[in-house]
Amino acid sequence: MAERLLEVNDLKVRFATEDGVVRAVDGIAFALERGKVLGIVGESGSGKSVTAMTLMGLTRGINARFEGEVLYKGKDLLQVTDRDMQEYRGNELGMIFQDPMTSLNPVYRIGEQIAEAIQAHEKVDKRAARARTIELLRQVGIPNPESRVDDFPHQFSGGMRQRAMIAMALSCNPSVLIADEPTTALDVTIQAQIVELVSRLKDDFDSAVIFITHDLGVIAEIADEILVMYAGRVVERGTTRDLFYDPQMPYTWGLLGSIPRLDRPRAERLHTIKGAPPSLINLPEGCKFRPRCPHAFDKCMQEPGLANRVETAGHLDRCWLDVAYKREHRDESISGGSAEAA
Amino acid sequence: MAAYIIRRVFGMLLVLLAVSFIVYFIFIVIPGGDPAQRIAGKVATSANIADIRRKLGLDHHGFTGFFIQWYDMVRQLFTAQLVSYANQTNVVQQIEEGLPATFSLAIGAAVIWFGFGVLVGTISAVKAGRFSDRAITALALIGISIPVAWLGLILRFFLAGDGGSGVSWFPDGGYVPLTSNPVQWAYHLILPWFTLAVLFIGFYGRVLRSNILDTINEDFVRTAKAKGLSTRRILVKHVLRASLIPIVTLFGLDFASVLGGGAIITESVYQLHGVGWYAAQSIQSQDLPPLMGVTLYGAMFIVVFSLLVDVFYAYLDPRIRLS
Numbered sequence: 001m002a003e004r005l006l007e008v009n010d011l012k013v014r015f016a017t018e019d020g021v022v023r024a025v026d027g028i029a030f031a032l033e034r035g036k037v038l039g040i041v042g043e044s045g046s047g048k049s050v051t052a053m054t055l056m057g058l059t060r061g062i063n064a065r066f067e068g069e070v071l072y073k074g075k076d077l078l079q080v081t082d083r084d085m086q087e088y089r090g091n092e093l094g095m096i097f098q099d100p101m102t103s104l105n106p107v108y109r110i111g112e113q114i115a116e117a118i119q120a121h122e123k124v125d126k127r128a129a130r131a132r133t134i135e136l137l138r139q140v141g142i143p144n145p146e147s148r149v150d151d152f153p154h155q156f157s158g159g160m161r162q163r164a165m166i167a168m169a170l171s172c173n174p175s176v177l178i179a180d181e182p183t184t185a186l187d188v189t190i191q192a193q194i195v196e197l198v199s200r201l202k203d204d205f206d207s208a209v210i211f212i213t214h215d216l217g218v219i220a221e222i223a224d225e226i227l228v229m230y231a232g233r234v235v236e237r238g239t240t241r242d243l244f245y246d247p248q249m250p251y252t253w254g255l256l257g258s259i260p261r262l263d264r265p266r267a268e269r270l271h272t273i274k275g276a277p278p279s280l281i282n283l284p285e286g287c288k289f290r291p292r293c294p295h296a297f298d299k300c301m302q303e304p305g306l307a308n309r310v311e312t313a314g315h316l317d318r319c320w321l322d323v324a325y326k327r328e329h330r331d332e333s334i335s336g337g338s339a340e341a342a
Numbered sequence: 343m344a345a346y347i348i349r350r351v352f353g354m355l356l357v358l359l360a361v362s363f364i365v366y367f368i369f370i371v372i373p374g375g376d377p378a379q380r381i382a383g384k385v386a387t388s389a390n391i392a393d394i395r396r397k398l399g400l401d402h403h404g405f406t407g408f409f410i411q412w413y414d415m416v417r418q419l420f421t422a423q424l425v426s427y428a429n430q431t432n433v434v435q436q437i438e439e440g441l442p443a444t445f446s447l448a449i450g451a452a453v454i455w456f457g458f459g460v461l462v463g464t465i466s467a468v469k470a471g472r473f474s475d476r477a478i479t480a481l482a483l484i485g486i487s488i489p490v491a492w493l494g495l496i497l498r499f500f501l502a503g504d505g506g507s508g509v510s511w512f513p514d515g516g517y518v519p520l521t522s523n524p525v526q527w528a529y530h531l532i533l534p535w536f537t538l539a540v541l542f543i544g545f546y547g548r549v550l551r552s553n554i555l556d557t558i559n560e561d562f563v564r565t566a567k568a569k570g571l572s573t574r575r576i577l578v579k580h581v582l583r584a585s586l587i588p589i590v591t592l593f594g595l596d597f598a599s600v601l602g603g604g605a606i607i608t609e610s611v612y613q614l615h616g617v618g619w620y621a622a623q624s625i626q627s628q629d630l631p632p633l634m635g636v637t638l639y640g641a642m643f644i645v646v647f648s649l650l651v652d653v654f655y656a657y658l659d660p661r662i663r664l665s
Binding site: 056058082086087088089090091094095097099102103104105106107116117120121152154165168169172 | 560561562564565566567568569570571572573575579580583584658659660661
């Protein structure tokens with residue numbers, strides 16, 4: 001069995017705001033082994049970014065409260081001081097963000113920004129840091145890295161900026177790479193390239209990846225395991241295969257159904273999940289997806305626990321519905337109501 | 343770049359010409375603005391006035407006459423021949439005599455206000471919402487609101503000479519040239535420096551505070567954090583660097599205005615015989631040539647510094663292209 005790099009146990013993150021306590025993450029758990037890719041999927045506000053930022057210690061602040069454990073190689077990162085956390089950031093855990101346009105500092109050269117990360121963690125001189133930066137840029141597929149290293153971010157295209165961000169995140173060879181919606185701001189052809197790049201670099205750098213997205217289609221190819229998050233909870237968890245071929249949670253069906261597909265007869269409009277995610281200050285009683293769920297019944301007033309309800313071990317969900325019923329009815333949600341494949 | 347600067351310099355000359363024209367126009371239009379009448383006094387005959395007019399070259403009539411007189415004045419100014427109506431002194435020479443005091447005041451005060459402004463703004467932003475932030479905010483608002491003339495007089499009264507308070511830690515006004523005694527030079531200038539700087543410290547501190555608080559939420563600051571940089575390095579290299587860019591514009595223009603004789607009140611309160619003081623004297627005697635001189639002198643600093651600011655801006659923010 002591969003080395004267990006990260007283990008998150010019953011993580012809760014709350015923020016005190018003027019309007020009340022926001023329960024951004026409410027008891028999630030997962031583990032990550034070297035060489036694996038974990039996908040975290042959910043809508044905006046489902047707590048996936050807060051989870052990722054919490055692993056990096058980026059949500060720390062006077063109004064944030066944490067519970068549970070974030071064990072990195074056995075060490076609880078929630079207990080590490082702010083100063084010691086600097087050693088983990090960039091060095092042990094690297095992170096890529098959603099918007100490469102704004103995530104790079106516009107007034108410094110690309111190379112300076114990557115070299116800065118290297119020099120923050122290793123005692124190397126400028127020349128060596130620069131040589132390594134050029135090598136990194138080459139590895140992420142920037143053409144002519146010797147000259148592009150001195151470009152400013154605005155001279156790079158969106159895809160190249162995201163590549164530069166990846167180079168920066170990998171510059172100190174972290175064991176875990178956290179990619180928070182790295183493809184959302186990019187156009188579709190570039191998305192595929194970035195996903196492929198992340199997957200290849202994960203092997204080159206012998207690390208593990210947490211890939212966060214709201215688009216199940218994006219991670220279908222690279223994720224080994226997927227967590228579906230809703231209202232700060234994990235509502236379904238399983239291998240990519242389980243999730244795509246035997247999804248158990250009506251919310252997952254909705255996500256699968258909202259992927260635009262060209263191999264289906266043209267539906268009138270893009271399929272969506274009705275309603276909006278609940279307020280994290282005032283959560284509904286019982287199952288958090290109940291108000292939006294077309295299959296809700298009286299038992300849903302009690303919140304189901306995350307449990308294994310199907311034959312496949314390790315495939316967990318939070319849904320009271322009968323498995324046989326679900327297998328019969330889920331295609332309506334996934335393929336868009338009456339527009340059944342001909 | 344070269345073409346850009348040439349174009350800007352050409353534009354600057356046009357601005358200066360326009361300024362001189364406006365000053366001249368305003369002076370001729372205001373009631374009692376006719377210098378010949380004022381010089382001749384209350385009981386002058388019309389022959390007297392006509393005589394003075396001819397001597398001053400103000401005997402051109404009508405629409406074209408206005409332009410000829412304006413042109414004459416600008417030409418004399420630029421060839422350093424313009425003399426005051428009131429006391430026949432050479433305007434350019436008078437301005438030159440005021441330069442040491444004005445420059446000493448401006449440069450010293452600018453160092454103080456920029457340094458303290460950045461310090462105060464940074465502390466206030468880092469401690470946002472805490473006691474030190476509130477205290478600084480209160481002081482800054484007081485600093486911005488205090489009239490300079492009042493502050494100058496109060497400081498003189500309580501701290502300088504024998505103003506009446508019994509305390510005399512500082513000399514009461516006056517200027518000692520830097521070349522004759524550097525210590526006395528600085529000693530005499532401490533009160534004027536702070537008097538002039540207080541307003542700017544408060545203002546810059548407030549602007550910088552809000553810039554920093556905006557920048558701290560930028561994505562690139564989060565990236566810097568995620569790289570594992572220290573808090574201090576993030577603050578100085580990423581946050582402060584970006585937050586200072588707008589301050590540079592403010593500073594360039596404020597500094598230009600003070601160098602250009604804009605500190606009229608401070609110079610007058612402390613009897614610093616600089617360009618601002620000269621301007622105040624000339625306004626009192628409604629003396630057009632010196633006013634024309636100091637206005638163009640000040641305008642020149644403004645236009646030159648706004649060019650410098652633009653060039654420096656492009657250096658600070660590589661996204662900006664000069665063209």
